[in-house]
Amino acid sequence: MTTSQPGTPGSPPLPYSGLTVVEWAGDPAGEGTGRLLVELGADVIKIEPPQGSPTRRIGPFAHDVVSADTSLTFWYYNFGKRSVVSDGSESDQALLHRLLVGADVLLITLRPREIAAAGLDYSELLTTHPQLIILSVTAFGLDGPWADYRTCDLVGLAAGGPLASCGYDDHSIPPIRPGGNQGYHTATSFAHCGLLLALLDRQRTGAGQLVDVSMHESLAVSGELANPYWFYPKVLVHRQTCRHAQPVPTQPALFRCADDRWVYFALILADRKPWDALVAWMESLGVAADLTDTAYDDLAHRQQNFAHIQELIECLFLLQDATTAYHEGQRRGLPIGPVNAPEDVLDDEHLQARNFFTTVAFDSDLSALVPTSPYRFSSFQTVAPTRAPRLGEHTGHVPAAKEADR
Structure with missing residues (x-):
């Protein structure tokens, strides 16, 4: 099955066609959630500070050119979005309220301390925009003693528990973090599920709500065998080289x-x-x-x-x-x-047969081979990846376009 852009003549609408998402996110958990929504037809408008999202500064960089617009990490998490930057002529809060007029979802990754510093009040936002769904994706949730703690993928995996099951038979070696931002992506999956439930509830009631997603809690229920072994026989599992952690060593x-x-x-x-x-x-x-x-x-x-x-x-x-x-x-x-290396996966005959990878051009000189959506649906086609936005590319255009759509 091939992929296509929404609006292709004769193609049915995508699940999130017409859904407008304002994304105020600066880590792979939030940005990855936004990308999932783009793949299913949503219009995701990304708010960035003047220096750009933190992921714009994470390599590798296309052609080894370090700039805000050449980060392959940023590209991966932000294909198909639009970028709006506050240029200082208006406050971030005023820009946010302009973007939220007619929006369906505010996807945001601010911790409580950062929410207060930005002058935001989620209860007031929901009063002003009663149909809005605020999808908060943070390290430890919006309350509790750790709510303002900082995190990264490794901290999330460690504090949530899965890291203890990852590593080698030799337990003199510390646990080993699995690659691929598994902690962030686990939070992304739970965030998407939470949003779906809120959208279904809005269909029933007409009202939006706050969805509080914790990366820590998402990982705490993702410990595979470690959780049931502790809940029932009260035994600990031990990490093993390239096989499931178990209470006793396996072959x-x-x-x-x-x-x-x-x-x-x-x-x-x-x-x-x-x-x-x-x-x-x-x-x-x-x-x-x-x-x-x-x-x-x-x-x-x-x-x-x-x-x-x-x-x-x-x-x-x-x-x-x-x-x-x-x-x-x-x-x-x-x-x-x-056991494939990443470069082996690019040549995988099965993935090639399913057209899983495609080339996306950023401009005439920059392009990258990227994975498409992991979803395959019989009744509609997902969105083919299009390039990530340049920093502030849509500043000044998106609000006007939204006003015209009303």
Whole structure:
């Protein structure tokens, strides 16, 4: 399925077509939420300070040119938005009120201290704009003893708990943060869900409301196995190399291949069907050794001889390159996958077949290959990425356009 811009002749409207969002956000959690809304048809107007959003100063930078308009980080989180900068001729609050006339959502990431410094009062905003939904996405929520604490993706993952489950078998090494802004993106997912609920409620009541989303709380309920193990048997899980944290160590699941790449293979000894498929595969390559003996039909025997089985599996993968092992294992119905580097993902045949990546041009000299929406819908098409706005590109135009639309 390809993507298209809203308004393509003959195409149905997108879920957020006609939804106007004013974004006052300066971190990936807020900006990522705005990008999700753009992909589904919303018009997102981004308020920036004169120096630009903080993400404009985060690299890498296109062609290694450091400027407010060349940050690939900013591009990624802000495709398709419009940028408005207060030039000092009016207060931020006056600009905000002008933009909120007819707006549906205020997406904002200010902490309570910053809200007070900006002279904002969310209750007054809702009184002035009764249909407005204020979507607040902050580190620790709008109240409580940590409400004004600063954060980053690493702090969020640490304070929320998931970081304790991430790392290596060697526990003399500290926990390791997973890449990709996983903490911010978890908050983004919860923020989107909260907004959907508020929009549904507005359909019923006609009234807006404040939605208070905490990154900390989003992560505190995202600890995977750590939470149920503590809630019920009261035991702690321990991090393991490239596999789920568990109360007791489990078998390694990474195997080196002939081309020096790695595959992840989850061997489940207790399930007879994948065991038989594995042994047949190993036998076809001459490395099954004694695993074909009837003694291995017994689960207890397999468990007792696991170290021996593991050594033979290592031989199996050393005979093949990672791609061959991946496809052959999958053909035999086994849970196996290659450990891809980011550059490998760009060449992934499956993602290419689904047109997941596309090139977006910022101007005649600057372009980047970017991911499209992860959504695929049968009744409508999502928005193809368009370039992120230059700093203040729409200042002076957006308010006038909104007045004309009224």
